Amino acid sequence: MASSVLDPTSGAGAPDEPLDTTVRLITPERITFLYPLAGPFRRATAYLIDLLVLVMVGFLGLLLSLALSLGTAAGGGLFLVVVFVLRFGYGALLEGLFNGQTIGKRAMGIRVVSVEGVPITGGQAFLRNLLWCLDGMMPFAYMPALASMILTRRFQRLGDLAARTMVIVEQRPPRAGVANLEEKAVAAILPRLPTRIDAGPELARALSDYVTHRKRFSPSRREEMAGHLARPARQKYGLPDDVPGDALLCALYHRVFLEG
Structure with a gap:
């Protein structure tokens, strides 16, 4: 899955964020996440x-x-x-x-x-x-x-x-980028997932990055991008191969971030 840098100021010579407002976390894939701190x-x-x-x-x-x-x-x-x-x-x-x-x-x-x-x-x-x-x-x-x-x-x-x-x-991704529970494919998958999913740091960030930016791509491109994460997820949760990868990642995102 292609990664994106969420911090517009990251890079050589960029000014640091104010210490009293945000914290920056960078994954091994060089994906940068900004978290607004509560004072x-x-x-x-x-x-x-x-x-x-x-x-x-x-x-x-x-x-x-x-x-x-x-x-x-x-x-x-x-x-x-x-x-x-x-x-x-x-x-x-x-x-x-x-x-x-x-x-x-x-x-x-x-x-x-x-x-x-x-x-x-x-x-x-x-x-x-x-x-x-x-x-x-x-x-x-x-x-x-x-x-x-x-x-x-x-x-x-x-x-x-x-x-x-x-x-x-708390900052939620823009609603345009998040699959609504009304989407039938996502709603059909959620009951088949555990009520609590303990996602590691890399999986959680990958889910967040994918769901936030998925609307930028066509449905076929989404399936191609989602396949890398969806394949092991299907095996782990006992889902058939015909479960759409895009819908599965959105369902996992809802379990990890929106239903906790």
């Missing part, structure tokens, strides 16, 4: 939204604890368990299940990805949220997180550094 203000706003959600859920947990303990002192211990689970489980669960987004991050249009630019794993989501105990260390409330974000190129707090993650501003 401290946007991330703090997302965190406050999540904190409000936690307070509301925690209040319901308090009422449930009191109800289960019949108003006795045992309810306090049960409530502390609820608070602990919410504090460290909320972000890990949502980011693991919803492709790097909590309610607050989704509201602010940001997402956690790995430093390779691909969706995070459940282990990464758990680790980065577990280390909030360091990032929000008392009595230096959130100063370790803020200091780490200021001092790192990718605005990474300590949890991000440990989990090898970063937070980006």
Whole structure:
């Protein structure tokens, strides 16, 4: 598949991107991807939204604890368990299940990805949220997180550094370049694919590059380009040889990037 350079400033003598806005990742095939980084203000706003959600859920947990303990002192211990689970489980669960987004991050249009630019794993989501105990260390409330974000190129707090993650501003490819689920060939393939596909960095970038630019080519040319990736994908997921390569790559793209 022909590769394209997505960074118009790449090349000898080109100026570097502003350190506080984007990060550049280059594949071995010299394909360059730019990721707009989420700065401290946007991330703090997302965190406050999540904190409000936690307070509301925690209040319901308090009422449930009191109800289960019949108003006795045992309810306090049960409530502390609820608070602990919410504090460290909320972000890990949502980011693991919803492709790097909590309610607050989704509201602010940001997402956690790995430093390779691909969706995070459940282990990464758990680790980065577990280390909030360091990032929000008392009595230096959130100063370790803020200091780490200021001092790192990718605005990474300590949890991000440990989990090898970063937070980006979500950018979807232009709708003209993405196959809609209404396209029958794509819709027919999606139920035959796993609900979660762990794509490696090279496969994820190849899918993104192909889907973003596919509309530039004729249908026959798309099939020719898609064949290199579609052939092993058919074998891996047990699909017949007559499944169109273009539709298969679009379906894989939806699973990896749009349905996580």
